[in-house]
Amino acid sequence: MGIKERKEQEKSEMRVRILKTAMKLFLDKGFDNITIRNIAEKIEYSPATIYLYFMNKDEILYALRKEGFEKLHELQKTSLNIKDPLKRLLKHGEAYILFALENPEYYDLMFMMRGHVKQIKELDYYDIGLESYELLKNNVKDCMAQGLFPRTNVDIAAFSLWSCVHGMASLIIRGRGIMFPEEQVNNIIKGALNFMLKVNHDKNWDINNKSTNLKPELNT
Structure with a gap:
C-alpha cells in the first residue's frame, strides 16, 4: 500500500470512529446535550480533528x-x-x-x-x-x-x-x-x-x- 492509499484508509477509519462514537453519545445522553468537544474527548483527539471531517454535530x-x-x-x-x-x-x-x-x-x-x-x-x-x-x-x-x-x-x-x-x-x-x-x-x-x-x-x-x-x- 502506498502513502496516498494509507492516508486515505486512515481518514476513512477516523471518520468511522467519529461516527460510531457520536452515535453512542447521541443515544446515551441526547443529541442536544452533546458537543463536538464531547465527541473529541471520547476519541482522545482535539475538536479541530473532528472539524476536518464534519462542519458541526x-x-x-x-x-x-x-x-x-x-x-x-x-x-x-x-x-x-x-x-x-x-x-x-x-x-x-x-x-x-x-x-x-x-x-x-x-x-x-x-x-x-x-x-x-x-x-x-x-x-x-x-x-x-x-x-x-x-x-x-x-x-x-x-x-x-x-x-x-x-x-x-x-x-x-x-x-x-x-x-x-x-x-x-x-x-x-x-x-x-x-x-x-x-x-x-x-x-x-x-x-x-x-x-x-x-x-x-x-x-x-x-x-x-x-x-x-x-x-x-x-x-x-
Missing part, C-alpha cells in the same frame, strides 16, 4: 441517518421481485421490522431521537428515505389496482400501514413486548403483519407465510 447526525436509510432501502428492495402485491407488501413490512431489530441504534437516530430537521428536504439522505416511501406507495397502489385494497387516498393508506409497522418495531426494540414469551415474539410480529393486511383487504385473504425469521436472536 448536525452534519454528523445527518451522516449517520444517511447510512441508516441506505441500509433500510437495500433491505426493502429485496421485495421488488415478488409479483403478488400483498406478499410483496408483507415482505416490505418484514424488511422494515428486521432492519429495526438488527439496527436499533440506527432506527433510533432515524425515527425516534429528537434532532434538528430544519433543512431535511435539502439533504441527500432525504431522497433515499423518499425512495423507500415510494416503494411502499407503489405496493399499495398495486393492491388497489387489483382490487385487494379498497380505493382511497394512497398517501393515507401508505401512512397508515407505515404507522402500524413503525409502532411494532418501536415497541419491540424498546422492550415493550415483554408480556410475550421470548420464543413467541417472532410469531407475534408475523401474525400482526398478516392481521394488519387482512384488515385492509376487502376479501377473505390469508398467506401461507414462510418468511424469514424476523427476530435475529431467535434464529437457529
Whole structure:
C-alpha cells in the first residue's frame, strides 16, 4: 500500500470512529446535550480533528441517518421481485421490522431521537428515505389496482400501514413486548403483519407465510 492509499484508509477509519462514537453519545445522553468537544474527548483527539471531517454535530447526525436509510432501502428492495402485491407488501413490512431489530441504534437516530430537521428536504439522505416511501406507495397502489385494497387516498393508506409497522418495531426494540414469551415474539410480529393486511383487504385473504425469521436472536 502506498502513502496516498494509507492516508486515505486512515481518514476513512477516523471518520468511522467519529461516527460510531457520536452515535453512542447521541443515544446515551441526547443529541442536544452533546458537543463536538464531547465527541473529541471520547476519541482522545482535539475538536479541530473532528472539524476536518464534519462542519458541526448536525452534519454528523445527518451522516449517520444517511447510512441508516441506505441500509433500510437495500433491505426493502429485496421485495421488488415478488409479483403478488400483498406478499410483496408483507415482505416490505418484514424488511422494515428486521432492519429495526438488527439496527436499533440506527432506527433510533432515524425515527425516534429528537434532532434538528430544519433543512431535511435539502439533504441527500432525504431522497433515499423518499425512495423507500415510494416503494411502499407503489405496493399499495398495486393492491388497489387489483382490487385487494379498497380505493382511497394512497398517501393515507401508505401512512397508515407505515404507522402500524413503525409502532411494532418501536415497541419491540424498546422492550415493550415483554408480556410475550421470548420464543413467541417472532410469531407475534408475523401474525400482526398478516392481521394488519387482512384488515385492509376487502376479501377473505390469508398467506401461507414462510418468511424469514424476523427476530435475529431467535434464529437457529
